[in-house]
Amino acid sequence: MEYRMFGESGCSVSCTGLGLAAxxxxGYINLGHHEDLGNEYDPSKMEAQTHAMLSLARAQGINYFDAAQSYGKAETFLSTWLMAHPREEVVVGSKWGYYYTADWSVQADKHEVKEHTLERLNLQWPESEQRLGTALKIYQIHSATLESGVLEKRAVLQRLEEIREMGYLIGLSLSGVQQSVVLEKALAVKVGEKPLFGSVQATYNCLEQSAGETLQKAFDRGLGVIIKEGLANGRLTSRNTGAYLKTLTDMAQSYQVTEDAVALAYVLSKPFVSVVLSGAAVPAHLISNVRGSEIKLSQQDIRVLDGLKVKPDHYWAERASLAWN
Structure with missing residues (x-):
């Protein structure tokens, strides 16, 4: 497993990380998520599954784990795993600004609600800090958007600066067609004389490449760059039937890996990427995802995959249509 410096943080992170959203x-929107869980939704069984996946990830060389307050019990499951493992060996990032509302149901009307307020930050920050302790290094605004106005809320930004002064890296995650616009705005945010953000998490994959130039700009300015949805919520795996899948399948056969490994290797080929997240929920998927960090795509294959990009509005409309399962 290759390790990369995470921006100017001084942290060394595995180029593949494990995200805990699934x-x-x-419930989650990944294709086939219900199959991964085997319809076993008892919290104790899901906690045991999470612990097994975290341990497997460490055995594979992964040291970056990504959670959020809206991922159900993700922080709690991670915290109980950390009790039995050396916290100094891992880097944890979590997020505030959404809260979980599904009440452990797959069929909930709403699974999470966004609230980018000072009150929500002051409620969620102490919970994350207590659960994750010294392993927590990166604290991110969850899905910052222009609509929420979070980048203009001075009280929120000042509170985040106070958290940064305690030794944490402040970041933001992005989503939607305006990822680049929001990131440009974030790069200009200063509290006092210092830029606030040292980390960004964004969607980038073979299909959605629109944020690439802005992510490179962020990387060049010293931000650590986390890529989420490198597999487009399962659309870049054999679970999908998209017309572009044949390209991935043919390429995967030539490298003797699976489609997901090629898709993640493509993300890792980009110079601005610090870490790409695996969203695996079962061991076989995590192991095949990790293979993406072990192969090096040819420049010709990278150009072919560059050619799979679609218009951002098409990509995000299709993502919005994915069913919670």
Missing amino acids: LGRP
């Missing part, structure tokens, strides 16, 4: 709650 492990901390019964």
Whole structure:
């Protein structure tokens, strides 16, 4: 497993990380998520599954784990695993600004609600800090958007600066067609004379490449760059039937890996990427995802995969249509 410096943080992170969005709650939008969980939604069984996945990830060389308050019990499951493992060996990032509302149901009307307020930050920050302790290094605004106005809320930004002064890296995650616009705005945010953000998490994959130039700009300015949805919520795996899948399948056969490994290797080929997240919920998927960090795509294959990109509005409309399962 290759390790990379995470921006100017001084942290060394595995180029593949494990995200807990699909492990901390019964419902998620990944294709085939219900198959991964085997319809076993008892919290104790899901906690055991999460612990097994975290341990497997460490055995594979992964040291970056990504959680959020809205991922059901993800922080809690991670905290109980950390009790039995050396916290100094891992880097944890979590997020505030959404809260979980599904009540452990797959069929909930709403699974999470966004609230980018000072009150929500002051409620969620102490919970994350207490659960994750010294392993927590990166604290992120969850899905910052222009609409929420969070980048203009001076009281929120000042509170985040106070958290940064305690030794934490402040970041933000992005989503939607305006990822680049929001990131440009975030890069200009200062509290006092210092830029606030040292980390960004964004969607980037073979299909959605629109944020690439801005992510490179952020990387060049010293931000650590985390890539989420490198597999487009399962659309870049054999679970999908998209027309582009044949390209991935043919390429995977030539490298003797699976489609997901090629898709993640493509993300890792980009110079601005610090870490790409695996969203695996079962061991076989995590192991195949890790293979993406072990192969090096040819420049010709990278150009072919560059050619799979679609218009951002098409990509995000299709993502919005994915069913919680």
